Amino acid sequence: MTSPNGLRQLEAEMERQFSDAQATWNAVAAPAAEAARSMKATGRLLLLGMGGSHWVNRMAEPFYRQAGVDASAHVLSEYMRAPLDRPATLFLTSQSGASGEVVRFLDDQPQGTVFGLTLDPDSPLARRTRPLIGCGGVELAYAATRSLLVTLTMHAAVLAALGADMAPLRAVLEEASPPYSPELRDLIAEARNAVFVGRGALQGVADAAGLSLMELARIPVLGLEAGQFRHGPFEMVGPETAIVFLRGKGDEGDNIAGLAGELIGHGLRPGIVDLSGEAAVPGAVTLSLPPRRGMAAAAAALPALQRAVIDAAARMVPDVGMPIRSTKVTSGEAA
Known part of the structure; x- marks a missing residue:
């Protein structure tokens, strides 16, 4: 018999991921524009994260390059051991904003302008960077679901500020009805x-x-x-x-x-x-x-x-x- 608590948490996160993503699109417009201006100035974007946060960075990575930004995604724990010593805008992605790698990276006072993509407005990441904060609060369920779609939407808002057409993505969020097999x-x-x-x-x-x-x-x-x-x-x-x-x-x-x-x-x-x-x-x-x-x-x-x-x-x-x-x-x- 499946655990009602764990499964119920996962289902609760998924049920509201589309509405939270739609709300996020509007909520992050101003910081997304600021981030776009920063990467236009530096010409380079480093996408840093762990676990699911790294993979959602990977989803967005090629589209920053299509928008004319020299973008690359890195596993944060390895980047800390071999950082790139060139001017860049940094996106530090963590739904909780409080994982050990994130706190350690911030403690080391990274070079460059750091934008934090997170779901927790009270987290170290939100307090110590220029934050883009997803709507709906922190994700509670084990295994990322809602946080991935919300974070993908934050990336989409930045790409829109860079001039990319994100209308097809917004249409997906409005449909909010994934098919099932x-x-x-x-x-x-x-x-x-x-x-x-x-x-x-x-x-x-x-x-x-x-x-x-x-x-x-x-x-x-x-x-x-x-x-x-x-x-x-x-x-x-x-x-x-x-x-x-x-x-x-x-x-x-x-x-x-x-x-x-x-x-x-x-x-x-x-x-x-x-x-x-x-x-x-x-x-x-x-x-x-x-x-x-x-x-x-x-x-x-x-x-x-x-x-x-x-x-x-x-x-x-x-x-x-x-x-x-x-x-x-x-x-x-x-x-």
């Missing part, structure tokens, strides 16, 4: 290990989904870029592996059908969260979403995949959402 849920629930695969912003979604399934179902999971999946990890998949592709529109769906077809030819049945608008791949478990690309694709795929992962995990462990070795806010690498 019991077949995809069952594909994941019956697995002993898993691989999530994507390109572009959808690679960050794949990584975030992989992290969530590891946290909730406690099985080995990889999140990989599609090309990297073909270069070696093809050998580790088998009948007990859930292989889930994210297939975007245009170049964000390049060769996903080919990779899935290869696996099907080897007797495996992959899943595809499909936003390509192309014909479904015969033999795959397909969750079809309206055609989208870029940040809008990430915003649409993220909640849909969250639902499948959480429902699958609830069938795999008796106490889903109740960590046995971890805490929601960790001291991590602070020691």
Whole structure:
């Protein structure tokens, strides 16, 4: 029997993630404009975070480059050990704003203008940086859900201030109705290990989904870029592996059908969260979403995949959402 407390917390976060993301769009307009001015002045953006915060930074990273900013995303604990010594705007991302790495990084008085992306207005991150604060308060459930979509929306507000068209993403937030596939849920629930695969912003979604399934179902999971999946990890998949592709529109769906077809030819049945608008791949478990690309694709795929992962995990462990070795806010690498 699943833990009512852990599962209930996860569902409560997901139920309000769209409304909180919509409210966040309006709430962060002024600091987003300030952040855009800063990165125009420096020409460079460093996106720093841990766990799910790093993966949502990865979702946004390529679109800052498309907007003309030299942007790169880094795991905060490793960046602290080998920082880049060049003028840059820094985005420090943490839903709690209080993880050990964040506090240690701020204590070291980093060089450059630091903007904090967080959900807690009273956190060290909010108090000690120029904050963008997401709406709805801190996330309580173990495994990030709402915080990812809200943080993605904060990035979208900054990109809009840089001149990018974020109307497609806003349309996703207004729809607030991700489709559901019991077949995809069952594909994941019956697995002993898993691989999530994507390109572009959808690679960050794949990584975030992989992290969530590891946290909730406690099985080995990889999140990989599609090309990297073909270069070696093809050998580790088998009948007990859930292989889930994210297939975007245009170049964000390049060769996903080919990779899935290869696996099907080897007797495996992959899943595809499909936003390509192309014909479904015969033999795959397909969750079809309206055609989208870029940040809008990430915003649409993220909640849909969250639902499948959480429902699958609830069938795999008796106490889903109740960590046995971890805490929601960790001291991590602070020691």
